[in-house]
Amino acid sequence: MNAKKLSLIIIITVIAVALLIVGSAAAKASESTFNCSNNEEYETTDPGSWSFPDGNIHIRGMKQTARVVCDDTRLIGYNDITVNANWDANFTGPMWGKFTFRSDEGGIFKGTWNGMMTADGSWYNAVGNGSGEYEGLKLWIDKEIDQTTGRILNPMGD
Numbered sequence: 001m002n003a004k005k006l007s008l009i010i011i012i013t014v015i016a017v018a019l020l021i022v023g024s025a026a027a028k029a030s031e032s033t034f035n036c037s038n039n040e041e042y043e044t045t046d047p048g049s050w051s052f053p054d055g056n057i058h059i060r061g062m063k064q065t066a067r068v069v070c071d072d073t074r075l076i077g078y079n080d081i082t083v084n085a086n087w088d089a090n091f092t093g094p095m096w097g098k099f100t101f102r103s104d105e106g107g108i109f110k111g112t113w114n115g116m117m118t119a120d121g122s123w124y125n126a127v128g129n130g131s132g133e134y135e136g137l138k139l140w141i142d143k144e145i146d147q148t149t150g151r152i153l154n155p156m157g158d
Contacts, residue, residue: 028157034072036141036148040079042066048083057087059095068101074134074152077103085117092117099126107134113141121145 048062062083069076078101085095096114103109111128123144130137141150 029153029155030158031151031153032072032158033149033151034070034075036068036070036075036150038143038146038148040066040068042081055089056093057085057089057091059083059085059087070148070150072152074103074105074107074137075101075150077101077105081113087117090119092119095122095124099128101128101139103134105133107137108132109134109137109139111139115143118145126150 042064043066044062044064046061046063049060051058051060064081064083066079066081067077068079080100080102082097082099083095084097085093087093087095094114094116096112098112099110101109108131109128110131111126113124113126115122115124124141125143126139126141128139128141130139136155138153138155139150140153141148
């Protein structure tokens with residue numbers, strides 16, 4: 001067998017093995033969905049800095065804490081949130097920040113969020129990564145004005 005054929009066989013074998021490994025890892029992943037109550041009460045622990053350019057409202061670094069209760073026990077605990085916003089004089093406009101969620105079970109999710117304050121209320125999307133008890137988990141949250149839902153991905157399966 002010549003060197004070209006041998007090299008081709010080795011390359012094809014390496015690719016096949018890699019695809020089998022990736023396929024078996026993906027097959028183990030599991031995802032669960034959850035719903036949360038919208039009864040969170042936010043406590044502002046640091047107002048951050050507020051400015052009012054041209055009658056608008058800019059917030060940077062406001063810190064809030066909220067008690068969160070969802071139907072997945074991994075999402076019952078306290079969420080520490082950093083809020084930034086560029087609102088108009090009617091308190092509507094974009095907002096964004098970071099969060100650290102500490103579950104009563106001992107796990108932690110850290111991530112970022114972004115959303116919008118509207119005349120009807122707020123919506124946001126958040127994404128985070130688990131640590132501690134939740135190492136390796138991935139979290140997505142979607143809040144529409146009166147409904148909060150999400151999902152948790154466990155790449156290693158349950």
